[in-house]
Amino acid sequence: MKNFVLIILGLFLTINVFAQDDKENVFVIVEDMPVYPGGEEALRNDIAALVKYPVAAKENGIHGKIYITFVVNEEGKIEDAKIARGVDPSLDKEALRVMNALDKTWKPGKQKGVAVKVSYTVPINFALDREAAKEEKTSHGEGVNQVFFIVEDMPEFPGGDEALREYIANSVTYPDVAKKDKIQGKVYVTFVVEKDGSVGETKIARGVDPSLDKEALRVIKNLPLWKPGKQRGEPVRVQYTVPINFALN
Template sequence: MKALKLFVSLLFTITFFAVNVNAQEKLKNKDDIYFIVEEMPEYPGGENVLRDDIANEVKYPKEAVTKCIQGKVYVTFIVNEEGKVSDATIARGVDPLLDKEALRVVSILKTWTPGKEKGKAVKVSYTVPINFALGYGKATETSNEVTAKKDGDVFFIVEEMPEFPGGDEALRKFIVEKVKYPEEAQKNGIQGKVYVTFVVAEDGSVIRSKIARGVDPSLDKEALRVINSLPIWKPGKQRGQTVKVAYTVPINFALNDDK
C-alpha cells in the first residue's frame, strides 16, 4: 500500500511579526507574562529550525486521516526565564485528535534562549499555528510534499517562502517606524492587536490586504495603510516557480499606562 504523504505547515508570521507600537512600554498580563520584550526568545537555530523541528515531530493521527479531519491548530505557550516551554494550551482548536498532537509536539520543543526585558530574563507568551492538511489528489511514495492552497493559486506555505528585504527584523522595524497611532484612538484609550492578511504576489508586491481581525476602525485603517506601504519582497517559490503566498501580520497598538 502506497504511503500517504501528509502536509503540516507553520504560519509563523502570526507570532513572529507581532509589533508593539509603543517601544517604551511592553505589554504583559498580571502574571508578569510578556507578549513583546526588548529581546524576544530565540529558538536554537532560528525560526526555520523551529519550523522544521515541529514539522518533523508531527504525526498525523490515523483516525484524523481516516475521517479526513484537517485544519489549523493554534497553540499558545510560555517560554519561561530558563527558556523552557511551559503552560501550552490550545488557543483555537480544530478537533481533539489534532489538538492533542499539536500540544504534544509543542511540549517537547528544545530549550530556547529566553526573552529579556531591561536585561532580565522574563516569561514571554508565544502562539504558533500548526496547519494539518491532507494532500489533494493521489499521493505517491516518490512525492515528498503536498502543498495546501486556497482561492485558486494562493499558497499558505511553499518551498521557498517570500522574504522581506533585510529579513524578519527589518520587517518588524519597518512597521514600527511607519505606524502612526491615530490621535482619536489615543484620546479614547483604544488599543489592541490588529491582524492584517495580505498576499505577496509573484513579482513580490503586496496585494489583497484586508483586516483578518480588527480592533477599531481607526486602528484598522492605520494597520492597512502601513501594510499597503510595504516595499517589494523577494517572492515565494514552489517547484522553482514564483507563486502568490498569503501572510498574516499582527500589529499591536499599546498605550502607556499613564495615557
C-alpha cells in the same frame, strides 16, 4: 511515507490591546526576542518531525489550522501551552503534545537586559494534500521578498510594546452599528512590517463582524513606521498578527 502535509505557518506575536495580565508579567514584544536553537527553520523542522497525523482525522478527512499559544519563560523553556483556536479534538491534542514535547532550550527574551516571559502563538496547518504546501510556499515567497516570522533583530514599534498598545487603543473607534447591536469579540489582523519599517500587506486572519473587522484593518494600516527587522544585518520583511479585542463595558 506520510500521506499528509504539515505546514508550520510561523510564529506571530499576540497583543491584546484592551487587557494585560500584569500579575503574570508576560510580555508580547521585548527588546531581545526569544530565539529557538537554530532559528525559525529549525523550529519548523522539529515540529514537523514530531507530528503524527491522527489516524481518525485522516480517515475522516479532518484538516485545518490550529493556533497554539505558549510562553517562553526566563529559562528558555515552553510553558502554559494551550489551544487559542482549535479544529478538532484529535488534531488539537496532537498539536499540544508536539509543542510540549519540544525539549530544546530557547535563548530567553530580555527586556532592559533582564530575562522575561514572552508570549507566542504558533499556527500549525494540518493538510491532507500537497497542494496546500505549494500554496503556502508561494504565498510567502522566497529570496528578497521572503516573509520571516522570527529574525535576529525583531521589528520595533516606536516606544515599544506599551506604546503600541496605547496607540491602537487610542486609535480605535468602536463602530456605532456594532455598539447598537452589542457586537463584540476579538479580531485577528495579520500584517507585514516591510524593510523600510512601513506596514505592508494587511488582512483579517480571523474576523468577528464586518464593521469591527474594517475598523481593526483601518487602525493597523495607519500604524507609524517601525524600526524594521533584520536578519544577518539586513532589513527583512516580518509578519505579525495582532488580536484586537472589542469589548462593550
